[in-house]
Amino acid sequence: MIVCSHMIFAYFSSTFFVSELLYVSCLICLFLNFLHVSNLSNDACLVFSYVL
Structure with missing residues (x-):
């Protein structure tokens, strides 16, 4: 959940395409x-956070 919160913050603080992917x-x-x-969801969150 913390990772998702960070992703949402990155999305609103930046307009880069990567932020939308996050x-x-x-x-x-x-x-x-x-x-x-x-x-599965926890693993997916970790993979997304490290790959993207």
Whole structure:
């Protein structure tokens, strides 16, 4: 959740295309969390945060 908050902050503080990718990946993470696939969503958040 902290990672997603950082991504949202980056999205609003910058107009770079990478920030939009981070924001979209954050939404995907939140959606997976909503589906209660906690392990998969946590791994996805880590992968997105390090790759992007």
